[in-house]
Amino acid sequence: MTRRIPLGSPLQLLLLACSFALAGYAGVRLLAGDWLGVALWFVGAALIHDLVLLPLYASADRAVVRGLSATGRREWAMYVRVPAALSGLLLLVWFPLISGRMESRYELAAGLSTDGFPARWLLITAVLFGGSALLLVLRLRRAAKDRSPETH
Known part of the structure; x- marks a missing residue:
């Protein structure tokens, strides 16, 4: 029996080949200037993610799931x-x-002010959570409609 490689x-x-070629080109261009700085940045980013950020958002997720499980709404x-x-991203x-x-x-590079960034991020966050809440309400309504007996 011969196995075929999927x-x-x-x-x-x-x-896939084009994406590897593009990534290779970007890597060569990126590392051409300050390869040590780029390598340190990647290592630092990996360490900060794994040692600081991952435990933080895993703990927050666990707290949300526990809180919702206590009310019977884990889904x-x-x-x-x-x-x-x-x-967060x-x-x-x-x-x-x-x-x-x-x-x-x-401001020197773009010629623009950074004044609106915090407010815009908060607004986008509010829209994301509001949209998610709206979607939840619509799905709960549809599920309640599907469960209720037809009244004719």
Whole structure:
């Protein structure tokens, strides 16, 4: 019995090869200038994620799941997880501008002010959680409608 190696379609393989080529090109360009600084940044980012951020958001997720389990609504956890993850990712990416730490550098480079970043991040976070709550309400309504007997 011969085992066939599971490969994707030719289009998938072509896209994968192109993405590897693009990543290789970006890596060569990135490492051409300050390769030691880039390597230290990657190592530092991995360590901070694994030693600081992962325990923080795992503990927060555990607290949310326990709190919802106590009320018998554990399945609602995804309606908190998704907006929290997206909001956290936006905070992580834009933290230097949200915190105001890079205000002068950003203004010199872009010619724009950093004044609106904290308010915009809070607004996006509110919209994410509001949209998630709305989706939960709509799904609960639909489930209640499906459970109720037809009255004709």
